[in-house]
Amino acid sequence: MARQTVKQSAWPWALLAVLAATGLAAALGLTQDPYAQDFMARNQGPSPAHWLGTDQFGRDLMSRLMAGAWLTLSVAAGATLMALLGGAGVALAACMIGGWVRAAVFTVFDLLRTLPPILVGLAIMTALGAGTVTVIFAIGLTFAPLFAYIASAAYDRERLAGYAMAARLMGGSTLSVAWRHMLPNIAGALITQAAIVMPRAVTTESVLSFLGVGVAPDTPTWGRIIAAASEYAEEAPLSLAVPVLTLACTTLALSLIGHRLRRAERLDPVPEATP
């Protein structure tokens, strides 16, 4: 059974490329200043000067959106990375130590996993206060259990895998066996999970920022932009609609990519070694 390839449209990747480009442009300062306020031009619709209009402080919506792309995605990526390294790292360490340490660690992960991310994020951020670093930490914490379980399942599976034992019986050292046989399989599963978690991190950050407990008030992630715009929903609906739609499309694109990665893994999976 050879690897199957299914033709799929490339729009999610295209969208991400556009976002990355715009985000980079914003970060490099190639757009209008997203923070520049202009009270004479408040809540305007699209115009040649401001392609998507302005918000209630007269700030150019388009450049805020582009800056938001960079900020939102980097916060989400940071949180996902933290969840991966923290979750998988702690889990693997616990697995290697074994015994009651492993049981205790996974009891905590178990509890964390059952709670909805928004609730956990809410609780932590209320305590720690708004801010970029804290929100990355909070979201990272809520998604860490997902990686922990993938890592521990992969670890158990690989340890029992016949081919790992076969390689050792062939005279291979522990390190070479881990490198050649175990790591590629664990890494693959973790990366797929990261692709799945990323859009959820985007959503969680947006909701938390919308609720006011995410990033600091002047950091224009999309959640913040949406929060600000929702107060003026009736006067300037466009300034609310555009960020929301952008957020939705981005989440959709990221989810599709994650979904496809997971399906690809299932079609050509690493088979379970029969015990």
Added chain:
Amino acid sequence: MTPLLTVQNLQIRAGARTLVTGVDLALNEGEFLAVIGESGSGKSLTSMACCGLLPFELTAHGAIRFAQHDVLALTPSEWRSLRRNGVAAIFQDPMSSLNPLMTVSAQLAEAINGTTRLDLASADAARNLLREVGLHDTERMLNAYSYQLSGGQQQRVLIAMALATNPRLLIADEPTTALDASTQAQVIELLQRLRQQRGMAILMVTHDLSIVRSVADTIAVFHHGRCVEQGKASAVITHPQHVYTRALVGASMQGVDLPLRKPAQAPHTVLHARNVAFRYPNAVRMALQGVKLSLKAGECLGIVGESGSGKSTLAKILVGAMQADSGTVEVCGLSPRDRWRSTRRNLAFARKCQYIFQDTTGSLNPSHTVARTLQEALLRSGDTITPTDRLSELMTEVGLDPELLSRRPDGLSGGQRQRVVIARALAVNPEVLVCDEPVSALDAHLQKQIVNLLVRLLGSRRMAMVFIGHDLALMSKFCDRLAVMDQGVIVEQGVTADMLGAPQSTALQTLMDHSFSDRAGSARKRALLSCAA
């Protein structure tokens, strides 16, 4: 006498593809028809068509008559009444054939009266059925769930359910394939007994001729979707007409073509074990006790026993994959326990002794190509010959086309995978090969091929081999010496021919009874041949 079941010109199609064609069968009341063939030969589909359980994507054409009913033309409700009144069926994997959420009594009740409750009358009937199939602890059985029963017990429960409606025909689709050798024999015996007591006809599908040769009245042989031969069992076995039938009969009767091996001139001991004992944590009894073995250079020692006798555990201890609780093991002067103390020792041990796994799928990394797997093995051999030449050499040595080097395990057949595992073991040029049931999962003729290969390699490379298995008939053909294991103890050990001539232990006797069911067959053969001559 009109046959109970006739199949005329049966054709089974999946859309435009024809899977089975031109099949004619006949089965009389009370007869045992064995349908033999490899997987994919169409035997299962034919039997499914006979009981109306073809998957809905497939269509059947032609005629199947059961006691005057044209079966292919029945409506679903007519089928239902036929199933409650004449035709019953059991299938291959007993564990998945039982609903895991329902007790045995509920499922048995369904068979008896269509509900899930047993009233007084049906409870009696249920208990009688259970006793009839050999399950005497009826209260425990009735309240059990499927996961609490062994494979043999599950299959007996399924047979009891099939008998509930007093069928005239029982269709059995590979009922013993998922069971181990001794349980297989017991189930076949049960079917035979039920047939005699109830006058029930049996149509049994299987890929293994040897288990039915002593009980079948007629045999039908399937190959590539056609029935290539059919007739009375004795005739088919002694005078097979079709080429394929001859191959099948040959594989089940003849032994391995043993190339002549000269035992080593001054054989020194390459492996010995003394007083090995092992208990699994939390287990009640010892898995191994007082095991004493020795192996000489160039020799082939067979360790034979039922499943659970401890032979696999012993194999793992011999190579160091598990550590014995007490006793000593020495292979070419090295201790398997010590091999893990450093990478250097591990490598040294690996170069002396290699292990062939039972489960090929597990022991090959599924994301590595054959070439990569073999290259990794060659790294350990310390040879300096260029890898590409060596790879092709290895492949040819085990009888594989070097073109297969770029494939991954899922692109290989079971037999090819096993050859790759052997090639990998040979890469380091070991002196001792420990093979743990290497052919148990293969079809009969593949088993013969792999065993031939191993024996040839023993001669050409001057290796010694420990071969673990449960098929005494096969092992007796090529093992110089045998050790019989039962419940963790070696009950008998010695030169193969001597042991088989005069078995001392009940374990060996039981094994011989089950494995040499063709004794009856070969006795009949001799009788027939002498009549004909």
Added chain:
Amino acid sequence: MNTAIVTRSLVVTARMLLSIVAIAFVVFFLIRSIPGDITDLYVASGDLSASQQERMRSELGLDAHVFEQFQVWSTQAMQGDLGKSLRFHTSVAAMLLDALPHTLTLTAGALITGLSLGGLLALLACAFPTGRWRRGVELLNVWSIAMPSFCIGIIAVLVFSIWLQWLPIRGQLLTPIIILSLDVAGQVAKPLYEELMDITRRGFVRTARAKGLGNWQIVYRHILPNAAAVVISLAGVIFGNLIGGTLTMEIVFGLNGVGGLTFTAIQGRDYPLVQAGITWLAVAVVIMNQLARMASLWIDPRLRSIK
């Protein structure tokens, strides 16, 4: 058999109680770790001098160790006293109880509608496997993964309340229930469909047909119970997501449920209310999860052996 269920249920209940205590403590600790407390607010508004502050703190027990404070709080909580809201000066417990019916309607409504919709779709896709219903299942699955209810909620408000003006902006339950139930349905439909397809191929269904059982009997005795096992194992995750979604929907649509109340409390720095609200929501999730586990035990006998 019954003893196995009972013992296992006791184990499950014990774990649940332990989890509840753990969550309550963690939330308590988090809230207490916010710099500043009630007395600071009073000082800031000029009602309290520095020396009076010390006295007030010891009166309120705020200078004791965190564990002691938790002990006090939890004993009071078990008797039903969750403290007083700082802004409204009414019993927190009473406020939450008032808000509960709104949340319950939303959650229960979404859960029931979503499960029914998802279940129906899965059954249809199974019964008519030639494409249209299957695509529906796939689409619904992708929808629930990819479209955050938060975004859809805001878009719905924009479209239905502001642009079309069919519905009021705040206070209506219809739209949030629809949005959340689509979410639930999406999480249920695909796994259930796959499980149903898998079950129909399994051996025991074939055995049941060979026994001559009718189609309906096979479906409700063999297929549905095994499929139910899958749905129940998903129920915990679905409920967790649902609570998160309810929280968001209450805020976007201006509903006075527990979530909305908690959020207002966060904005108003009303810490006793925040603490109680978050704890309630988390505890609800834990209880539902454990109920799902107990239901699994009841349905699937293989899970009853204790490891």
